[in-house]
Amino acid sequence: MFTEIAVVVVLIVLNGLLAMSELAVVSSRPARLAVMRDQGSVGAATALRLSEDPGRFLSAVQIGITLVGVLSGAYSGATLGERLAKWLSMQGMSAAAADTVGVILVVVAITYLSLIIGELVPKQVALRDPERVAARVAPAMAVLSKVAAPLVWLLDASGKIVLRLLRQHGGPEQRMTEEEVKTIIAEAESAGILELEEKEMISGVMRLADRTATGLMTPRRDVEILDLSDEPHEILTKLRATKRSRLPVQDGEADAIVGVVTVKDLYDRMAANLAAGLPDDIRAFADIQPAPVVSDNTRAIDVLKAIRSSSVHMALVFDEYGHFEGIITSIDVLEAITGAFHEEGPDEPAFVVRHDGSFLVAGWMPVDEFADRIGIPLDPDADYETVAGFVLNVLHRLPEVGEHFDQGPWRFEVVDLDGRRIDKVLVSRAA
Numbered sequence: 001m002f003t004e005i006a007v008v009v010v011l012i013v014l015n016g017l018l019a020m021s022e023l024a025v026v027s028s029r030p031a032r033l034a035v036m037r038d039q040g041s042v043g044a045a046t047a048l049r050l051s052e053d054p055g056r057f058l059s060a061v062q063i064g065i066t067l068v069g070v071l072s073g074a075y076s077g078a079t080l081g082e083r084l085a086k087w088l089s090m091q092g093m094s095a096a097a098a099d100t101v102g103v104i105l106v107v108v109a110i111t112y113l114s115l116i117i118g119e120l121v122p123k124q125v126a127l128r129d130p131e132r133v134a135a136r137v138a139p140a141m142a143v144l145s146k147v148a149a150p151l152v153w154l155l156d157a158s159g160k161i162v163l164r165l166l167r168q169h170g171g172p173e174q175r176m177t178e179e180e181v182k183t184i185i186a187e188a189e190s191a192g193i194l195e196l197e198e199k200e201m202i203s204g205v206m207r208l209a210d211r212t213a214t215g216l217m218t219p220r221r222d223v224e225i226l227d228l229s230d231e232p233h234e235i236l237t238k239l240r241a242t243k244r245s246r247l248p249v250q251d252g253e254a255d256a257i258v259g260v261v262t263v264k265d266l267y268d269r270m271a272a273n274l275a276a277g278l279p280d281d282i283r284a285f286a287d288i289q290p291a292p293v294v295s296d297n298t299r300a301i302d303v304l305k306a307i308r309s310s311s312v313h314m315a316l317v318f319d320e321y322g323h324f325e326g327i328i329t330s331i332d333v334l335e336a337i338t339g340a341f342h343e344e345g346p347d348e349p350a351f352v353v354r355h356d357g358s359f360l361v362a363g364w365m366p367v368d369e370f371a372d373r374i375g376i377p378l379d380p381d382a383d384y385e386t387v388a389g390f391v392l393n394v395l396h397r398l399p400e401v402g403e404h405f406d407q408g409p410w411r412f413e414v415v416d417l418d419g420r421r422i423d424k425v426l427v428s429r430a431a
Contacts, residue, residue: 008110011072012118015065020122021141022061024133025050032131043135046142051134059155060145072110178206204337207368211300215366215385216336217317217326221421225250226261228283232270235282239267246312248327249288255324259288260312291316296325304333336366358428363388363421374427376408388422398422406430 025047033051036044050057089098126133145152182203189199224242226235228251238247242263250257269285292306292315306315307330317325350365351373361370365387371378384393391412392398394405398420404413409430416424 008072009113011068012110012113015068015072015114015118016122017137018061018064018068019119020126020133021137022058022065023123024126024130024137025057025141026054027127027130028134029131033134036131036135041135043138044131047131047134047138050138050141050145055156055159056145056152057141059152059159060141060148063148063151063155064144069114072114181206200339201337203372204339207366207372208300208333208336210368211336211366211385212296213294213298213300213303213315213317213328214296214325215368216300216303216332217296217328218332219326219364220324223248223327225257226266227252228258228286232274232282236267236270236274239263239270246314246329248291248314248316249286250324251283255318255322257316257324260291260314261286261288293318294328295320300333300336303328307333356428358426360415361387361425361427363391363423363425374410376410387425391422391425 028047028051030048030051033044033048037048089095093101185194185199185202188194189196194202224238224244224247226238226247226249228249230238244263246260246262248257249259249261266282266286269287270282273285289312291312292310294303294306294315294317296317296319298306303315307313307328313330315328317328319325348362350362351370352360354360359374363386367378367382367385367387367390370387370390382390382393384390391414394407394412395403398417399414399422401414401417404411406412411428411430413426413428414422414424415426416422
């Protein structure tokens with residue numbers, strides 16, 4: 001009797017190993033298996049091959065599980081059920097009742113053990129570390145696939161025929177969405193693998209790839225520009241007052257940006273020329289360097305390439321009509337990843353949490369950063385880049401101070417205008 005019980009237990013454990021192997025290989029991430037393979041793990045290489053042909057692997061596993069299930073059921077009913085029925089008969093139960101009760105009790109016990117030892121526990125083990133488990137069981141699964149090759153081929157071919165009838169062509173689609181990547185990064189930060197600052201920078205890199213030149217640039221109204229047609233003393237005053245190392249230069253017309261000058265070099269040359277009594281027309285001695293020109297809807301990645309290829313580390317942004325829109329520097333790109341740097345003078349934060357739980361938001365704050373902070377969905381095809389653009393997109397006009405609207409669970413109220421520019425927006429929970 002103990003031998004028979006041992007056989008049933010071995011069959012249940014074998015079923016658990018097969019179930020664990022199936023879930024581990026299917027749940028494993030190919031990228032992690034590839035890393036383990038490159039580190040010398042033969043099992044990971046085998047698991048990677050099995051995952052690339054799931055039809056054959058699943059057929060082999062299913063053959064093993066089905067065979068183990070049939071043997072376990074038949075053996076337990078024919079042996080343990082009969083022995084239990086005899087024992088119940090000896091206790092005074094009728095033969096018919098003893099046979100029925102004996103089989104039922106054995107089936108219930110075997111089913112319970114099969115669920116716990118043969119399914120639930122092995123699958124939980126597989127899910128906790130699928131790549132490592134897959135690397136350990138893959139060699140045995142590969143041997144099973146070869147031993148049952150004819151039957152595996154038949155089942156695999158039959159399954160593919162049924163899939164064609166269901167119009168399920170091709171292999172499994174291995175695609176990871178941006179939301180899944182963000183979830184993985186959040187899990188890594190929660191587990192202590194990534195620091196909060198590292199997570200924020202990675203999120204910034206992902207946001208950067210989705211932005212255009214408009215979302216990176218310093219707008220025209222905030223750009224310091226030197227005009228070659230100005231008087232020399234006016235130009236010197238601007239050079240002395242600016243905190244920028246390079247400035248764009250125009251020649252009369254606002255859209256006639258002719259290049260970029262280095263502030264220190266130009267100041268030194270102008271001061272030397274004026275002291276020597278030389279001609280004061282800076283066109284004659286200013287070292288104006290060309291800067292790359294990009295469209296306002298150029299992708300941020302292409303803007304970064306243009307800036308890297310230029311010695312002035314600056315790009316000029318123009319719209320489709322040839323109007324100058326603003327500039328993008330390497331600092332603008334870095335701030336898109338790490339957040340805005342503090343500068344001298346009054347610091348205007350982009351996002352302030354108020355004591356009542358509402359948010360005071362600057363109109364120039366990038367809308368993707370804002371959406372991440374409060375958790376609102378954005379239209380992927382939207383043609384705005386800032387919170388002010390978001391408000392204008394909803395209202396389709398320039399709002400008045402105090403005007404508000406509801407968007408999902410949030411209420412947006414315009415609390416400050418700077419001319420025709422939305423300067424501050426108050427965001428609170430909608431009633």
